[in-house]
Amino acid sequence: MSERVPATRSVTASPATARRRRRSFVSTYLTPKRGIPRRTIAILGVVGFVVIIAVWTVVAILTYNKDVPAEVQLVPRPDVVVVAWIDMVAHLGFLADVGWSTFRIVAGFALAALIAVPLGLLMGSFEIVRAFFQPPINAIRYMPASAFIPLLILLQGLGETEKLTVIWIGVFFQLVLMVMDIAHRVPTEMLNVAYTLGASRWTVFRKVFLPATFPEVVDALRITMGWAWTYLIVAELVAAQAGIGNFILIAQRYFRADRIIAAIITIGVLGLITDFLFATYHRWAFPYVEKVHG
Amino acid sequence: MSEIRLIEVAMRFTTGRRQVQALERISLTVPDGQFACIVGPSGCGKSTLLMVAAGLTEPSEGDVLVDGKPASEPGADRGMVFQSYSLYPWLSVRRNIEFGLEIKRIPRTQRRQRSSELIHLMKLDGFAEAYPKALSGGMKQRAAIARALANDPQVLLMDEPFGALDAQTRQIMQELLTDLWQRYRKTVLFVTHDIEEAIFLGDVIYVMTNRPGRIRTTLRVDLPRPRTFEMVGSPQFAELRNQVVGIIHEESLKAVESELARA
Numbered sequence: 001m002s003e004r005v006p007a008t009r010s011v012t013a014s015p016a017t018a019r020r021r022r023r024s025f026v027s028t029y030l031t032p033k034r035g036i037p038r039r040t041i042a043i044l045g046v047v048g049f050v051v052i053i054a055v056w057t058v059v060a061i062l063t064y065n066k067d068v069p070a071e072v073q074l075v076p077r078p079d080v081v082v083v084a085w086i087d088m089v090a091h092l093g094f095l096a097d098v099g100w101s102t103f104r105i106v107a108g109f110a111l112a113a114l115i116a117v118p119l120g121l122l123m124g125s126f127e128i129v130r131a132f133f134q135p136p137i138n139a140i141r142y143m144p145a146s147a148f149i150p151l152l153i154l155l156q157g158l159g160e161t162e163k164l165t166v167i168w169i170g171v172f173f174q175l176v177l178m179v180m181d182i183a184h185r186v187p188t189e190m191l192n193v194a195y196t197l198g199a200s201r202w203t204v205f206r207k208v209f210l211p212a213t214f215p216e217v218v219d220a221l222r223i224t225m226g227w228a229w230t231y232l233i234v235a236e237l238v239a240a241q242a243g244i245g246n247f248i249l250i251a252q253r254y255f256r257a258d259r260i261i262a263a264i265i266t267i268g269v270l271g272l273i274t275d276f277l278f279a280t281y282h283r284w285a286f287p288y289v290e291k292v293h294g
Numbered sequence: 295m296s297e298i299r300l301i302e303v304a305m306r307f308t309t310g311r312r313q314v315q316a317l318e319r320i321s322l323t324v325p326d327g328q329f330a331c332i333v334g335p336s337g338c339g340k341s342t343l344l345m346v347a348a349g350l351t352e353p354s355e356g357d358v359l360v361d362g363k364p365a366s367e368p369g370a371d372r373g374m375v376f377q378s379y380s381l382y383p384w385l386s387v388r389r390n391i392e393f394g395l396e397i398k399r400i401p402r403t404q405r406r407q408r409s410s411e412l413i414h415l416m417k418l419d420g421f422a423e424a425y426p427k428a429l430s431g432g433m434k435q436r437a438a439i440a441r442a443l444a445n446d447p448q449v450l451l452m453d454e455p456f457g458a459l460d461a462q463t464r465q466i467m468q469e470l471l472t473d474l475w476q477r478y479r480k481t482v483l484f485v486t487h488d489i490e491e492a493i494f495l496g497d498v499i500y501v502m503t504n505r506p507g508r509i510r511t512t513l514r515v516d517l518p519r520p521r522t523f524e525m526v527g528s529p530q531f532a533e534l535r536n537q538v539v540g541i542i543h544e545e546s547l548k549a550v551e552s553e554l555a556r557a
Contacts, residue, residue: 187378187379189376189378189379189380190379190382192345192348192350192368192374192376193374193376193380193438193441194393194397195348195349195350195368195369196348196350196368196369196370196372196373196374196442196447196451197370197373197393197394197397197441197442197445198369198370198394198397198398198445199394199397203397207393207397208382211382211384212382212384214384286384287425288383288384288425288426288427289383289427290383290427
C-alpha cells in the first residue's frame with residue numbers, strides 16, 4: 001500500500017458535510033510531528049497511569065509473600081500504599097515532615113535565586129562581569145551538590161544551614177548560567193530601537209532589557225525548582241531530624257516500602273503543585289508571550 | 295531643516311588575524327525632506343552604514359552630522375526602524391507607539407492623542423490595546439514605523455523594514471510608506487536589497503559595491519510624485535531597474551569570485 005504525503009490539516013476541522021475521508025492508522029497516528037485528535041491525547045494520558053498501576057499491582061501479587069503482613073511486603077499493593085499514606089498523615093506527623101522539607105526548599109531556593117538572577121543578568125549583559133564569573137561557575141557546576149554534603153557537615157554541622165547550603169549549591173550555579181544565557185539572547189535590535197527613541201542606557205536597561213528577560217527567567221526558576229527537590233532529599237537522607245528524606249530513611253529501617261512509596265509519590269505531587277503555581281503565575285504575569293507549544 | 299551627512303565613513307573589523315575592510319570612505323548627504331535609498335549586494339555593509347548613521351556603531355573613521363552638528367551617539371533625532379524584533383512584546387500597540395514619548399515625559403493626554411492619530415493613519419484601528427503577538431508581520435512593521443514617527447525625528451533610518459514580509463504585503467507597505475512620506479516629508483535613509491522597492495520609494499538611489507563597500511553609483515529617480523503603483527509598469531521604471539540590476543549583478547559576481555578565490 002502506498003502512503004501519500006499527508007497535508008498538515010487538523011483532523012477535527014473537517015466540515016460535517018464533507019464525506020469522511022478514511023485514513024489509515026499509520027497516516028493518522030504515526031506521521032512525525034502531526035497532531036492527533038484531542039480525545040486520543042486525553043485517553044492516552046489516562047491510559048499511561050492505568051498501565052503503570054496495573055503493572056505495579058501484578059508485580060505486587062506475583063511477589064506476595066504470605067508469611068509477612070501486607071504492609072511489609074517488598075512490593076506493596078497500591079491500595080496498601082494509600083492506606084499507609086493516610087496512616088502517615090493521621091498518626092506519624094508526616095505533614096510536619098512535608099512542612100520542614102517545603103520550608104527548606106523555599107528558603108534555599110529563594111536564597112539561590114536572589115543572587116543568581118541578578119548576577120546572571122549582569123553576566124549576560126556585561127562582558128566584563130561574565131569574563132570574571134563564568135569560568136569558576138562553569139567549573140563548579142560540574143561538581144555535584146551532593147558531593148559537598150560531608151564537607152558541609154564538617155563545616156556547618158547537621159543544622160538547617162547545611163540543608164540550605166546544599167540546595168543553594170545545587171540551584172545557584174545552574175540557575176546563574178541559565179539566566180546569563182537568557183540575558184545574552186535578548187535581541188540587540190530591541191535595545192537599539194530604544195536608543196534611537198532617545199532612551200539612556202539606564203532607561204534601556206530598566207524598560208527594555210529587564211522586561212525582555214522576565215518570562216524566560218520565570219521558566220528557568222520553574223525548571224531549577226525541580227532540581228532543588230532532588231538535592232534536598234539527598235541532604236535529608238544523609239542527616240536530618242525531620243523532613244521527607246528523613247522519613248524515608250526511617251521507613252527503610254523498618255522495611256516499610258509502602259511508606260517509602262507513599263513519601264516518594266508525595267514529593268511528586270508537591271513538584272506538580274509548584275510547577276502548576278509557576279505555570280499559572282507565568283500565564284497571569286506574561287499574557288503577551290507567544291506560545292511555542294500547543 | 296533636517297539633513298544627515300556622512301563624511302568619509304570607513305569601517306574595519308578584525309576577525310581573528312584577518313582585517314576586514316567593511317566600508318571604505320563613504321560620503322553622502324541626504325538633504326532635508328529627501329528619500330534616499332541604499333541598495334547593494336548582500337554583505338556589502340549597507341546595514342553597517344545605517345548603524346553608523348544612527349550612532350549605534352562607531353565608525354573606524356569619519357563623522358556623522360545631523361544639521362551640521364556631530365552626532366556620534368544615538369538619539370531621538372534619528373529614529374530607526376529595523377527588519378525584525380521591532381516591537382516590545384510586553385507592551386500594547388499603543389504603549390509601543392508611545393514609548394519614545396514616555397521617555398520624553400510628554401503628558402499622558404498628549405501622548406494618547408498622538409498615538410491615536412498614528413494608529414488610525416497606520417490602519418491599526420481596533421488593535422491599540424492588543425499585544426504584538428496578535429498582529430501580522432505587516433501590522434507589526436506599521437506599528438514600528440508609527441513608533442518611530444510618534445517621536446517626530448529629524449531623520450528616519452530604515453533597515454530593510456519590509457525584508458521579512460511576503461511580496462503582497464511588501465507592496466502594500468511601500469504604498470503606505472510613500473503616502474506617509476508625502477504627508478510628513480521626512481528626511482529618510484532607507485536600506486534595502488530590493489531594487490524595485492528602492493526605485494518606487496526613493497528620490498535618490500546609492501548603489502553600493504561589494505566589500506569593501508563603497509558607493510559605486512548615485513542615481514536620481516525622476517519618477518513624478520506622488521508615486522503610484524501603476525508607475526512600476528512604466529518604461530522609465532523598467533529602464534532604471536535594468537540599470538541597477540546590471541550593476542548589482544556585476545557586484546554580486548565579484549563577491550562570489552572573491553569567495554571562491556579565498557576558498
